[in-house]
Amino acid sequence: MSCILYHKKDYYRALEEPEQKTHASPFRRDYARVIHSASFRRLQGKTQIFPCVESDFFRNRLTHSLEVAQVAKSIASMVNDAHAGVQIDTDLVETAALCHDIGHPPFGHNGEKALHAKMREYGGFEGNAQTLRVVTKTEKKVLLGDVPVYDGVDNRYGLNLTYRTLASLLKYDHAIPAYIVNLSDTPIKGYYASEKQLVHNIKKHVLSPYSPEDYKGKAFKTIECDIMDLADDIAYSTYDIEDAFKGGFLDPLSIVNAGDDLLMKVQEEAHLGGLKVSLSEIREILKSIFNGIINFNAPMSDIYQRSQSLANSSYLRTRFTSNLVHYYISNVQFTLDAACPVLSKVSLTQEVQKQVEVLKYFIYASVINSPKMNIIRYRGRDIISALFDILIDTEEETSLIPEDVGEVFYSFSKDDQANRARVICDFIASMTDRYAIELYSRFKSDTPQTIFKPV
Incomplete structure (x- = not known):
């Protein structure tokens, strides 16, 4: 070939x-x-x-x-x-x-x-x-x-x-x-x-x-x-679980004993090639993630101790995610498009694809969409909305935006709201979390003023 x-x-x-x-x-x-x-x-x-x-x-x-x-x-x-x-x-x-x-x-x-x-x-x-x-x-x-x-x-x-x-x-x-x-x-x-x-x-x-x-x-x-997209799924579904263990959000036992309501969300969201996967099958898929690490047929005390060790030990967590990534990469398939090679594809075997999808959406439903995280996200939404409203109305004579951004923003007329809005959107999208919080604080709170820290 x-x-x-x-x-x-x-x-x-x-x-x-x-x-x-x-x-x-x-x-x-x-x-x-x-x-x-x-x-x-x-x-x-x-x-x-x-x-x-x-x-x-x-x-x-x-x-x-x-x-x-x-x-x-x-x-x-x-x-x-x-x-x-x-x-x-x-x-x-x-x-x-x-x-x-x-x-x-x-x-x-x-x-x-x-x-x-x-x-x-x-x-x-x-x-x-x-x-x-x-x-x-x-x-x-x-x-x-x-x-x-x-x-x-x-x-x-x-x-x-x-x-x-x-x-x-x-x-x-x-x-x-x-x-x-x-x-x-x-x-x-x-x-x-x-x-x-x-x-x-x-x-x-x-x-x-x-x-x-x-x-x-x-x-x-x-x-x-296609390779980048698959690599993102692999990294997202494995490395984020390591962070969830470290953050105390999850441990292996809480994963395999998740309630039906949570598993139904995973069932609904996971892209499983149109296959209908039962809740019991999802539980088995989640158990399979820990193959070779936890024997779920062992006495409960052994399962509990092994689960806690994996969640709390940096060495075990690293070994776990490393082995999981290696397993996923080893199950990548390449399909050549002979007529148009640039559009050739990579994919995971069906069994492994199921595991990646289930794990990815389990993390989303159990951690990313949890109340603790929703509180953080709610504040972030409020900050971004407020910044946009303030900056879109800024006048050139009393500008609140950096000079390089203003050079582009004020080049478009006031009638060209679409381009002006896109420039402000670009500026906010480029911000780090901390910069957005600091700028919002300088506009809206009692944070001490400084002329030496640029916008």
Whole structure:
């Protein structure tokens, strides 16, 4: 089996750049641009599950992204080793993984909902759509001319990544439709309507070697994007359980003895390929996660002690998650699309896919959606909504926004509310949790004033 996965136009950029005399490939240069970007650095201050201020142990968006990148590279390397003639670019896969959460706002998914509520009239807000916007617009590396916006024309090119790298970030092959956004209280998956032409250009370049018959009827999702998406599921379902153990939210016994109400939520949400999985089967799947670690047929005292040891011992927790990730990666399958290799797929075996999905949604239902976490999210929603309302009405003479943001914001006329709202949305989405809280406090509370700490 042999296939050509990369072609000349994959390496093109939206804004042509002088050819670099360097040992680094275009994809490696993209990797470097992401690593050195402000948006990537700020992921360290954004919530994964638990607020960043709670403990240095818990993962944040940055450490999660690094773990996804490692898992994604392992999957790509395994596919390359197992299939002669297939050579997936691991730099490209890592870059996709490092970028996958770069568009997420402060306060996790509740921050996403708060921004969506403010942007419903203007195309909505969604984390994946924002990722594409960050790397193609808001990151401050490449600019055409001297000013970001001139006479209503946006001259920003963000990181100006290659078209193939941008393609690796497109998880959803459709624009977010305005008529649905206006009706929905929750974010709609897709890319912003304002990025339609960009996505058209991405597809045109990446699919240029193939005839329309080669990809007709197939969703546009590149093999690198598919690997990144699978790696995210694996990391999310395994490493987050380690944080839940450390935080005292869960232990193995509480997982396998969860009530029917909780398991019904998992049953409803988990994507199990259309299969109806019974509650008893879900319990067995949850038990199977601890195979080789806990014998649930042993005396209850032994089960209890082993459960507590796994929840409380850093060594056992690390070994548990490491073994689980290795097991999942070892069960990845590669399916070559001979007609259009760029759209080849990776997947898990059905049994393992069930385990990943059940564990992922169990964590969501039992921890992320718990009352303790809902209190945190409620405050985050309030902060983001208040910041948006304050900043969208700021006047140039008494501006409350940073100069670089204001340069773009005030370039659009007051009549152009859609673009103005999008600029404020971009600014808030870029904030870390702590920055958003501090700025809100400076506007709304008795926090001492300072002119030395910039906005």
